[in-house]
Amino acid sequence: MHTILSKKSLSPNVTRLDVRAPRIAQIRRPGQFVIVRSQKGHERIPLTIADSDAACGTIALVVQAVGKTTRELVALGVGDVIRDVSGPLGNPTELLESGRALCVGGGVGTAVVHPIAKALRESGVSVSSVIGGRAKEWVIFADELRRCGEVVVCTDDGSDGRRGFVTDAVREMLEAGGVDIVYAVGPVPMMRAVAELTRPLGVRTIVSLNPVMVDGTGMCGGCRVDVGGEMKFACVEGPEFDGHQVDFDLLADRLKTYHEFERRVDACADGKCLIRR
């Protein structure tokens, strides 16, 4: 049982939960995630560890409420318990040892980028971040990232920082030169666009993939992705891969597997049950 010690709304559909999990807090490294099952009968879902406090024995989970399971998870309050938290899963991020890193975060992906930027900063690597969201209220982890270095915020409507996509700012920074590695985490189209910007320049680009997953230990194979023409299981061999090798079309397509199911569940919640059809 894992008690929720604090809860904070980060954006209209993103919530931060600080959860007691002493062992995971003690050993987790950037890039790793947990699998959470909030209560009996619920789905097992992978969630990013955005931060941790080993002394307090807590990990920070960032949840985007997109379906029934995640909505029920963020409906929990301080003092409530999450039944199962398994991890830390996945391989830690390959961290640049010296030089300059560009961290790119889109939407909830910014929560994945944060621990990477923090670790890089702590090891003395120079960090710049470009993060984006639809509008001001959708931008998350901006203050935390500012502690790691320069941050450029991009919003679709210009309500915070620059107007436009993160890719515009990334392009300019790459053109200015001096970037040794790019870490890009966000929606699939964003990661693909960033990888296409860095490919001709030969700048190493690490992306973090979020495929459908059940156990997180390699057993189900549901998280298989195509990297450089080879089948990889994101939970065992990832979740981070070379962005220039990833088949993003396949990832985006496989993520749609349960969209119809989720649509029906949502309709059910509105009193119009379609599941049995």
Added chain:
Amino acid sequence: MPEQEAGRRSGNFEEVNLGFTEQAALLEAQRCIQCREAKCIRACPVRVDIPRFIKRLTDGDLPGAAASLFGDNMLPAVSGRVCPQEQQCEGACVRGCKGQSVAIGYLERFVADWARRRGDGAPLAPVAASGRKVAVVGAGPAGLTAAGELAAQGHDVTVFEALHKPGGVLVYGIPEFRLPKAIVQAEVDRLVKAGVKIRCNVVVGRTYTVPELRADFDAVFIANGAGLPVFMGVPGENLKGVYSANEYLTRVNLMKAHDLENANTPVLRGRRVAVVGGGNVAMDAVRTAKRLGAESAMIVYRRSKEEMPARVEEIAHAEHEGIDFQLLVAPLAVEGDAKRWVCGLRCRRMALGAPDASGRRKPEPIADSEFTLDCDVVVVAIGTRANPLLTATCPELCLDKRGNIVVDADGMTSLPGVFAGGDIVRGAATVILAMGDGKRAAKSISRYFAAASPSAASASDGDLSRV
């Protein structure tokens, strides 16, 4: 064995076999001729003294029969249901030379169920504490068996399970209709009552490493299972609608995807489901597909029925339930529609040639025999390979070329005090072989302790229980 009628059961997830009545069990037990040199015992991977428990049954001594059976076998209600008896005890039964062998599996199940229904489930006798701590990695058949045997020796046992529920393949893999989960839970409860501690959501290799466990425990038994599913390596395997059997079965068995009222986990319910493979896992998957409402649930197997590794009873049950067997058929590609959903399985027909290395006749393709099976879900049930998570974080463990852990005749690995068994050693094998490994390892661990100086007991009192 009385069973649910095929037409009815293929629409529900309740157990197929209903179990012997006491009268039927007694009649069957009397068919055992009590061989002095009982071949059935030697054919049993956990060496159950079969004539002894059957004798007590015929004597009307059910508690004695249960005590005898549970003394030899930690999980008889499980093995009575899932063992390939025809290749083991029943295959060796002298009565089988002329006519029917004794239905040992059904009798085992009867006695185990009797004990469980009585409530006490043949409790493990309390023993004096040895002062030794043992970590067991994995709460599947090997781990649970070892835990029970070790607790019976007085050792302080903690089982670490990666999933949120103990049972391993018994809960995520084998369906409810073949092995009710309440039975697995009863067996787990029995171990817990005997003092075994079970810590779920601990992925050894991630949450803790084997060296960390070794530092806190006097011995470690690794039984973390087979791990990664093998795919066919044909085009189209990443289309939406292609599952590994592990994923398909886990969604239904562990996550209860069939129970829409109480579970959130989705599973694609195909109209026409093709399951590739001929083992027990393939039979479980195809019969699950039928129960999820598939109009057509098909087995696609490249050899003939005689070569199928599945239990004879599972194949027979599948046939009765209307499973379509596409035999001597090998998949070439999964075909998808414009939106990349599965819409067919491209196959070709095979013929059996000369025996291969496995002793089975090798399937060879027939020229110009390609055809497409219409289907919207494909389940790949062709085996598993070793999971690297644990072994990658313990490089001192000696592995074979497939990544499985190498053990000696006592089940000990290249690391002193670290033992291993089940699928992580054997590759994909059976529940009963895993249980046999668990039993052997428990014996070896006690011998290992006896050989070490008694004062060395309990390496530390570290607490690995909090995650």
